[in-house]
Structure formats: structure tokens, C-alpha cells
Amino acid sequence: MRTVVCKFGGTSVGSLERIENAARRVISLAEKGDKVIVVSxxxxxxxxxxxxxxxxxxxxxxxxxxxxxxxxxxxxxxALFAMTLRKLGYPAVSLCGWQVPIITDEVHxxxxxxxxxxxxxxxxxxxxxxxxxxxFQGVTEDWEITTLGRGGxxxxxxxxxxxxxxxxxxxxxxxxxxxxxxxxxxxxxxxEKISYEEMLELASLGAKVMQIRSVEFAAxxxxxxxxxxxxxxxxxxxxxxxxxxxxxxxxxxxITVDTKESRITVVRVPDxxxxxxxxxxxxxxxxxxxxxxxxxxxxxxxTDMSFTVSRTDAPKAEEIVRKVAKEIGAKEVVRDDRVAKVxxxxxxxxxxxxxxxxxxxxLSKNGINIMAISTSExxxxxxxxEKYAELAVRALHEAFIEDGxxxxxxxxx
Amino acid sequence: MRTVVCKFGGTSVGSLERIENAARRVISLAEKGDKVIVVSxxxxxxxxxxxxxxxxxxxxxxxxxxxxxxxxxxxxxxALFAMTLRKLGYPAVSLCGWQVPIITDEVHxxxxxxxxxxxxxxxxxxxxxxxxxxxFQGVTEDWEITTLGRGGxxxxxxxxxxxxxxxxxxxxxxxxxxxxxxxxxxxxxxxEKISYEEMLELASLGAKVMQIRSVEFAAxxxxxxxxxxxxxxxxxxxxxxxxxxxxxxxxxxxITVDTKESRITVVRVPDxxxxxxxxxxxxxxxxxxxxxxxxxxxxxxxTDMSFTVSRTDAPKAEEIVRKVAKEIGAKEVVRDDRVAKVxxxxxxxxxxxxxxxxxxxxLSKNGINIMAISTSExxxxxxxxEKYAELAVRALHEAFIEDGxxxxxxxxx
Numbered sequence: 068m069r070t071v072v073c074k075f076g077g078t079s080v081g082s083l084e085r086i087e088n089a090a091r092r093v094i095s096l097a098e099k100g101d102k103v104i105v106v107s108x109x110x111x112x113x114x115x116x117x118x119x120x121x122x123x124x125x126x127x128x129x130x131x132x133x134x135x136x137x138x139x140x141x142x143x144x145x146a147l148f149a150m151t152l153r154k155l156g157y158p159a160v161s162l163c164g165w166q167v168p169i170i171t172d173e174v175h176x177x178x179x180x181x182x183x184x185x186x187x188x189x190x191x192x193x194x195x196x197x198x199x200x201x202x203f204q205g206v207t208e209d210w211e212i213t214t215l216g217r218g219g220x221x222x223x224x225x226x227x228x229x230x231x232x233x234x235x236x237x238x239x240x241x242x243x244x245x246x247x248x249x250x251x252x253x254x255x256x257x258x259e260k261i262s263y264e265e266m267l268e269l270a271s272l273g274a275k276v277m278q279i280r281s282v283e284f285a286a287x288x289x290x291x292x293x294x295x296x297x298x299x300x301x302x303x304x305x306x307x308x309x310x311x312x313x314x315x316x317x318x319x320x321x322i323t324v325d326t327k328e329s330r331i332t333v334v335r336v337p338d339x340x341x342x343x344x345x346x347x348x349x350x351x352x353x354x355x356x357x358x359x360x361x362x363x364x365x366x367x368x369x370t371d372m373s374f375t376v377s378r379t380d381a382p383k384a385e386e387i388v389r390k391v392a393k394e395i396g397a398k399e400v401v402r403d404d405r406v407a408k409v410x411x412x413x414x415x416x417x418x419x420x421x422x423x424x425x426x427x428x429x430l431s432k433n434g435i436n437i438m439a440i441s442t443s444e445x446x447x448x449x450x451x452x453e454k455y456a457e458l459a460v461r462a463l464h465e466a467f468i469e470d471g472x473x474x475x476x477x478x479x480x
Numbered sequence: 481m482r483t484v485v486c487k488f489g490g491t492s493v494g495s496l497e498r499i500e501n502a503a504r505r506v507i508s509l510a511e512k513g514d515k516v517i518v519v520s521x522x523x524x525x526x527x528x529x530x531x532x533x534x535x536x537x538x539x540x541x542x543x544x545x546x547x548x549x550x551x552x553x554x555x556x557x558x559a560l561f562a563m564t565l566r567k568l569g570y571p572a573v574s575l576c577g578w579q580v581p582i583i584t585d586e587v588h589x590x591x592x593x594x595x596x597x598x599x600x601x602x603x604x605x606x607x608x609x610x611x612x613x614x615x616f617q618g619v620t621e622d623w624e625i626t627t628l629g630r631g632g633x634x635x636x637x638x639x640x641x642x643x644x645x646x647x648x649x650x651x652x653x654x655x656x657x658x659x660x661x662x663x664x665x666x667x668x669x670x671x672e673k674i675s676y677e678e679m680l681e682l683a684s685l686g687a688k689v690m691q692i693r694s695v696e697f698a699a700x701x702x703x704x705x706x707x708x709x710x711x712x713x714x715x716x717x718x719x720x721x722x723x724x725x726x727x728x729x730x731x732x733x734x735i736t737v738d739t740k741e742s743r744i745t746v747v748r749v750p751d752x753x754x755x756x757x758x759x760x761x762x763x764x765x766x767x768x769x770x771x772x773x774x775x776x777x778x779x780x781x782x783t784d785m786s787f788t789v790s791r792t793d794a795p796k797a798e799e800i801v802r803k804v805a806k807e808i809g810a811k812e813v814v815r816d817d818r819v820a821k822v823x824x825x826x827x828x829x830x831x832x833x834x835x836x837x838x839x840x841x842x843l844s845k846n847g848i849n850i851m852a853i854s855t856s857e858x859x860x861x862x863x864x865x866e867k868y869a870e871l872a873v874r875a876l877h878e879a880f881i882e883d884g885x886x887x888x889x890x891x892x893x
Contacts, residue, residue: 083536120560123496125567132566135574136559139552146549147533153545154538161548165578166623210579 070192070233071096074106074202074224078240079297080144081111083151089238089297090151093197097157102192104233105159105199106224107148109140130175134204134214137176138164141201141220149199159197162187164213165206169223171213178205178213180222180284183230200227218278225281229288237277238297243305244269244276247322251457252464258320259303262310265320268412268446272323282307310414318415318422319467324460325408326453328358329381330438331388332373335398338365342395343372349387355380359408359450361439373439375450378404406438407456410448411467423447429466435459483605483646484509487519487615487637491653492710493557494524496564502710503564505651506610510570515605517646518572518612519637520561522553543588547617547627550589551577554614554633562612572610575600577617577625582636584618584626591618591626593635593697596643613640631691638694642701650690651710656718657682657689660735664870665877671733672716675723678733681825681859685736695720723827731828731835732880737873738821739866741771742794743851744801745786748811751778755808756785762800768793772821772863774852786852788863791817819851820869823861824880836860842879848872 073096075089089107096103117136121128128136145161152159167187171178191198202220205213215222221237228235244266247255261269263286270279276294285292285307295304336342343362350357360374376384385402392400409430416422423440426447430437435458439450451459486509488502502520509516530549534541541549558574565572580600584591604611615633618626628635634650641648657679660668674682676699683692689707698705698720708717749755756775763770773787789797798815805813822843829835836853839860843850848871852863864872 083533117556120496121563124560124563128563129566132559132563132574135576136556136563139556139559142555143530143549143552146545146552147537149545150534150537150541150549153542161545163548163625212576 068100068102070102070104070231072104072106072224072228072231072233072235073238074220074235075108075148075238075297076220076240077108077111077113079238080107080148083147085297086144086148086151087155090148090155090157092238092297092300093152094155094157095300097197103197104188104192104227104231105145105148105197106202106220106227107141107144107199108202108220109144113140113143131211134175134212137214138201138204138212141203145199145201152197152199157197158195159199160191161199161201163201164204164223165210167200169200169205169226171205171207171215173207173209173211173213175211175213177216178207180205180215180226183226185230188227188231216280218281221278221281222284225284225288225290225292228290229284234291234293235285236293236295238295239276240297241276241294242296242299242302243294244307244321246320246468247460247464248324251324251460252322254464254469256468258305260306260308260313261320262313262414263307264310264445265412265414266307268410268443269321269323272325272408272410272412272446272448277307313414316415316418317413318419319411319413319463321412322460322463322467323410323412324456325410326406326456327378328375328406328408328450329378329384330373330375330403330406330450331381331385332371332401332403333388333392333397334371334401335369336372336392337396338368338370345395346372346388346391347374349391350376350384353383353387355384355387359439359441359448375406375408375439405453406450407453407459408448408450409456409459409463410446411463412446414445416445416447425466426463429462430459433458433462481513481515483515483517483644485517485519485637485641485644485646485648486651487633487648488521488561488651488710489633489653490521490524490526492651493520493522493561496560498710499557499561499564500568502651503561503568503570505710505713506565507568507570508713510610516610517601517605517640517644518558518561518610519615519633519640520554520557520612521615521633522557526553526556544624547588547625550627551614551617551625554616558612558614565610565612570610571608572612573604574612574614576614577636578619578623580613582613582618582639584620584628586620586622586624586626588624588626590629591620593618593628593639596639598643601640601644629693631694634691634694635697638697638701638703638705641703642697647704647706648698649706649708651708652689653710654689654707655709655712655715656707657720657734659733659881660873660877661737664737664873665735667877667882669881671718673719673721673726674733675726675827676720677723677858678825678827679720681823681856682734682736685738685821685823685825685859685861690720726827729828729831730826731832732824732826734825735873735876735880736823736825737869738823739819739869740791741788741819741821741863742791742797743786743788743816743819743863744794744798745784745814745816746801746805746810746812747784747814748782749785749805750809751781751783758808759785759801759804760787762804763789763797766796766800768797768800772852772854772861788819788821788852818866819863820866820872821861821863822869822872822876823859824876825859827858829858829860838879839876842875843872846871846875
């Protein structure tokens with residue numbers, strides 16, 4: 068008999084009607100013989116409403132109190148969910164984080180799970196109950212309520228699945244993970260199976276389906292995750308699984324675009340040791356994360372240096388860089404907010420050649436200039452002018468996914 | 481140094497502005513040197529909103545789940561209250577019932593407090609924190625959330641005061657306990673001190689200031705309660721205290737009227753042993769509480785029997801009584817919903833004479849017929865036609881409270 072953790076996001080429990088819909092999904096699994104544990108987020112809008120109340124009191128509300136406040140959102144949802152299951156004839160018992168217990172560290176508003184007590188859950192399952200667990204929340208060893216940060220319910224679900232040795236179904240408002248954003252690429256396809264590593268890259272590069280930490284957690288404990296729609300019952304979603312379960316390793320699994328970065332260029336920097344260190348140390352001290360970095364070849368003892376930061380940090384970064392530029396005798400500082408980062412991600416890149424060259428060629432054929440490049444073992448990102456962002460994604464999707472079969476790589480395992 | 485438990489009702493924490501107002505009341509006590517523990521209800525409307533949600537799911541929602549749901553109301557309020565105190569510069573720590581802990585029995589939705597852990601509260605107080613405790617909720621020995629029933633926050637406050645050896649201030653939307661409802665009697669006065677017993681009678685007879693169970697609790701542990709307005713800072717409210725602290729025992733402390741009962745009369749009942757038992761046993765089995773009972777003297781082997789029940793139970797009671805009436809050969813059953821119970825309450829009645837006679841005389845002078853009478857050591861209630869309810873209260877207030885000084889009784893202690 069399979070045990071499965073079913074996690075429902077805020078939209079999927081956004082009204083009593085939707086909770087009933089979610090409950091029926093759970094019941095259909097139970098009737099197939101699965102043992103089910105439900106993990107629920109707060110009803111859509113609830114958490115934002117609570118944050119808004121707190122911010123009306125103070126710009127920086129006390130974080131311990133914030134956790135007591137925010138934890139009510141999921142607590143309300145699980146009680147309503149359990150009541151609904153009971154109304155439909157299924158014995159259900161809701162559990163707050165501290166009742167499971169889900170033990171975390173003491174970092175309020177972004178705690179990490181340390182340990183999960185499984186005895187109560189196992190007892191409930193063996194007595195035929197459906198446990199309904201509050202996502203996003205835990206408790207410290209000192210009985211203080213904590214929360215896990217945005218998207219933390221995914222982590223709760225994956226951690227429970229790991230602790231109990233279960234699969235994990237993430238019910239959400241999309242039908243799975245796609246090869247590209249279907250709003251940009253009409254031909255985008257749903258991915259049947261994707262590895263943890265690929266999913267992590269896609270999530271880091273702008274795909275919003277899963278919280279990054281929950282995928283890391285799944286990878287660590289080899290929890291199989293099924294991301295699927297809470298509204299379309301029959302349709303299979305996307306399975307996020309260990310790499311060795313994926314028979315077919317395509318070169319490019321998915322294509323993302325991120326338009327939330329800005330580029331800052333320091334023009335005509337004296338090309339001396341310690342200059343780059345000085346610049347990035349100043350940014351680090353201001354807690355600004357730098358993403359892509361490009362330094363041109365030196366020319367007559369001078370060089371240009373470019374890097375990207377998140378667009379919200381850009382004005383502050385520019386200010387800091389202007390100060391340092393003066394000290395180091397650079398000519399000028401230019402900020403460009405109209406950039407986009409397009410990326411291709413796929414496990415198969417490890418064992419195929421010419422992928423980068425093909426990407427550059429596709430962009431070039433479409434008249435798109437590349438401002439910066441960064442790569443990892445399984446992804447290549449190019450920084451381009453924002454106005455070409457959608458064109459680039461469409462062209463790359465056509466080249467690598469729609470017509471890309473010829474460079475498919477067979478599983479070497 | 482005095483320790484004081486300050487309880488704020490739903491209206492007093494009904495908005496962020498009101499929470500700030502309440503927090504300032506607490507701070508002014510703290511600045512006078514008092515150690516303060518706050519007990520807060522849910523924000524006004526919150527609990528009703530949650531109940532409404534649950535009832536949309538099911539007419540009889542599971543009571544364990546109901547408690548998980550309802551407990552979120554106070555949890556939200558205490559977090560916001562503690563954040564507000566911190567914003568105003570006072571270190572505060574909110575605590576859910578299970579964090580105190582407030583241990584209760586296992587009767588969901590109307591649990592009784594069994595035990596309160598005081599160590600954490602005492603530590604917080606001695607470290608200079610203001611603990612903000614969720615009213616209305618507790619936890620069983622098995623870590624299940626319970627709630628104490630309507631008005632349960634009063635009980636939480638009194639129980640905490642008893643456990644910690646503190647006074648209890650109940651901040652509410654009225655300025656204290658009055659000799660009669662000021663909306664009916666413009667000359668009604670605020671009572672300065674009232675005994676537990678008197679307060680219990682007044683509360684049972686329709687005065688809505690305090691939950692009955694919380695007064696019983698206070699009486700048992702001799703907790704002094706100060707009922708006062710959360711909006712008018714300077715004004716002293718009413719102290720509810722042990723009888724021996726009251727120097728001045730007036731005959732009548734207060735006058736109440738209750739228009740929430742109905743009278744049912746069984747006409748021409750054979751006057752035989754066992755008939756009354758049969759009738760009231762049937763009502764008891766249907767969980768209907770009977771209040772006043774009157775049986776006329778027998779006449780030719782027959783008698784009339786009247787009793788009152790709450791108006792909501794009246795239709796069901798009538799139905800049951802009609803069945804029994806047939807069996808016992810009574811002539812007919814008459815239900816009257818238009819009745820009112822006026823009562824006078826006062827410790828001094830114990831040691832004064834003629835109070836009942838004076839009450840009947842006042843009613844009679846005003847042309848008001850008495851349908852039934854019930855008495856206890858410190859109260860007399862008369863059932864009258866509902867249309868005379870306000871007239872009766874005004875006349876009794878004038879006779880016993882406004883002109884009643886001449887029969888004031890001195891404290892015999």
C-alpha cells in the first residue's frame with residue numbers, strides 16, 4: 068500500500084468550494100487504496116492579509132510575533148479541510164506544526180526543518196484517519212512557533228514524505244512543469260519527468276512552480292514529487308525524480324527567461340590586481356548579490372567590467388559602484404535596466420558537444436546580441452537586450468526542443 | 481509590587497487602533513509599577529466569521545476541528561497586541577493557550593480549565609516582559625487544542641489571576657456593572673462593589689457583563705475583579721469581590737429583566753403523585769432546562785401546572801408536553817411567549833424582612849399581575865406580562881434603589 072503526501076497550495080484551497088474539490092481529490096486517492104497525508108497552505112490571500120496587518124503596526128514587526136500571526140493562516144485552512152473531509156464521510160484529523168511535531172531551528176520567519184516526529188502520523192494512518200497537516204509552520208525545541216518562509220508548504224510536504232517514506236503530490240494551479248512559459252511559447256510542452264538538478268536550475272532561473280529549498284530537500288532524501296493541477300483530475304503532471312530514474316536525457320529540458328536583473332558597467336577601469344575585489348567587496352557588504360560577471364580583455368592597460376544584480380538592488384548597487392569607480396579612477400558607470408537573461412537547462416549537456424555554439428548561433432541568426440554569458444554543468448545563460456526576450460525564448464525552444472530530437476542523448480547508466 | 485491580569489474583550493481589540501488604545505492602557509499600568517499579564521479575546525466579529533465558515537461546511541462541524549479553527553482568532557489578536565506593545569517600546573511576548581500551558585479537560589468547544597503552568601509566565605514577568613495570553617483556549621494533556629465556550633476569555637483571565645495570585649481587570653465596552661440596564665432606567669447607577677454571589681445572580685438573570693463560569697471561578701479562588709471601560713481611562717468601574725470586603729450590604733444591589741423565556745401551562749391536570757415527575761422527566765430527556773415552576777392548589781382533584789423554559793426551546797417543549805398531557809388526561813396545553821422575568825438581587829435580603837412583600841406591592845400598584853414567583857436567599861423573581869417589563873424594572877428601581885436607602889442593612893461582620 069502506497070503512502071502519499073498531497074500538498075495543496077493557496078489557490079487550491081482558496082474558497083470552501085475549492086477545499087471541497089481538493090478533498091474529493093484526496094478521497095479518490097484514498098478509495099484507490101492509498102494512505103494519504105494532506106499538507107495545506109493558507110487560503111489564497113490570507114497570508115498577505117496578515118502581513119499587511121502587521122506592517123500597519125510596524126515596518127519591521129517582531130519576527131517571533133510574525134510567526135505566531137502567520138501560523139493562523141494554515142491552522143484555519145487545515146481545520147476547514149478536515150471538516151470538509153469529515154462531511155464527505157472520511158475521518159480526518161488536522162494537525163498544527165507543533166502537534167506533528169515538525170521541529171525547526173530558531174530562525175523566525177525562515178526556519179529550517181531539523182526533525183519530524185512521525186509516530187502520531189503513523190498512528191493516525193494505521194487507525195484509518197487522513198491527517199491534515201499545516202504547511203509552512205513548525206516549532207522549536209522550546210515550543211516557539213516558527214515559519215519556513217515563502218513557499219514553505221512545499222518544503223513541509225517534501226519533508227513529511229521523506230520522513231514517512233512516501234511520494235509527494237504537489238497540487239497547484241498549473242498542470243505541471245513546462246519546457247518554456249506557455250504564455251510566451253505556444254508550442255511549449257509539459258515535461259513528463261525532470262531531475263532534481265534540472266528542476267533546481269529552472270527554479271533558480273525564473274520558473275515559479277516549486278520553492279527551491281523544497282527541491283533541494285527532495286534531492287537530498289530522494290523524494291519523488293508529482294507536480295499536477297488541482298483542477299484537472301485526470302491529467303498526469305510532471306514527476307521530479309532522481310536522475311537515475313530518467314531514461315531519456317535530452318540535451319535541453321527547458322528554457323527560461325528572467326527579466327528581473329539589471330546590468331551595471333564600469334567603463335575604462337585600470338587593469339590592476341585588486342580592483343575587482345574592491346568593487347565586489349563593497350557590494351557584498353551592502354548584501355547585494357551579484358549574478359553574471361564579465362570582464363573584457365585589457366586594452367592599453369584599461370578594461371570594461373560588467374555585472375548583473377537584481378533590478379530592485381540596481382539603484383543601490385549603482386550608487387555604491389559610482390563611489391568605488393571614483394576611487395579606482397574608472398571613466399564612468401552605466402546602468403542598464405532593460406536586459407533579460409535567457410537560459411537553456413538540461414542534464415544531457417554534460418555529455419553532448421556544441422550546445423553553447425548552437426545557442427549563440429540561434430541568437431545571432433535572429434539578430435540578438437549577447438552581452439554576457441554564464442554556464443554551469445547543465446545550463447547556459449545569455450544576457451540580451453530585454454526587447455528580444457520573447458523572440459529568443461521562442462527561437463531557442465524551436466531549435467532545441469521542437470527540432471532538437473537529433474541531438475538527444477541516451478542514458479549512459 | 482502588584483501583579484494584575486488585564487483582559488480585553490473583542491470590542492476592545494476590534495481594530496488596530498483599538499489594540500493600540502488597549503496597549504496604552506497596559507503601558508500606563510506598567511509605568512505605575514504594576515506587573516501586567518494581558519489576556520485578549522479575538523477581534524470583534526472574528527469568531528462569528530469563523531463559526532459561519534464552519535457552518536457553511538456542515539451544520540454540525542466536528543468539535544475538535546472547530547476548536548482548531550476558533551483558536552486562530554485569539555492567536556491572531558495576541559500577535560498583533562504584542563507587536564503593538566513592542567512598537568510602543570515595551571517588550572511583550574504572546575502565548576497561545578498550549579504555550580502557557582493552560583491545561584483543560586477534553587470536552588471540545590466547552591472545556592474546563594484543570595491546571596495552569598505558571599513557570600513561563602513568572603519567568604517572563606521577572607525578565608520584564610509583558611506576557612500576552614490568548615483567551616478562550618487551552619490544551620488537553622494529549623496536546624489537543626480546546627476552547628472554553630462563549631465568554632471563555634473572562635475565565636482565562638480569572639484563572640490566570642488565581643494561579644498567579646493577581647488581581648483581574650476586565651476591560652469591556654461598558655463602564656461597569658449597573659443597578660439596572662441604563663437603557664431602560666435612566667437613573668441606573670454604576671455599582672462600586674458587588675459580591676460574587678450577587679454578580680452570579682445578576683449574570684444568571686440576564687446581566688451580560690461577565691461570563692457566569694468566570695465569576696464562579698473568581699468566587700472559588702477569591703480573585704478580585706475590576707470590570708471597567710477600555711475607552712474611558714480615568715473612570716473606576718465595578719469591583720467584584722468577596723462578600724467580607726463589602727462594608728455596605730444594601731438589600732437590593734441590582735434589578736434585571738429577562739425576556740427570553742416562555743411559559744407553558746398544562747390546564748386541569750389530575751392531582752396525583754407522579755404526574756409532575758412524568759412531565760419534567762420527558763423534558764429533561766430532551767435536554768430542555770426548566771426554570772420557574774408553579775402548581776396551583778388542587779381543586780376537585782385537578783390542578784394547573786405552569787413552568788418556564790427558554791424561548792428557543794419553547795416550541796419543542798410544547799410538543800413534548802402535549803404528548804404527555806394526553807397520556808395523563810390533562811385538559812389542554814397553553815404556551816405564552818410574551819412573558820418577562822423581573823428580579824431583584826441583593827445580599828441584604830438575607831437579613832431584612834418584608835422585601836418580597838414590598839416587591840409585590842410595587843408591581844401591584846402599577847397594575848402588574850404576577851404569574852409566577854421564584855426566590856433564592858438573595859433574589860426574588862416574578863414572571864409578568866412582557867408588555868409591563870420596562871415599567872416593572874423602573875418602578876422596582878425607584879422603590880428599592882433610588883428611595884431604598886431607609887432599609888439599608890449594615891455589615892454584620
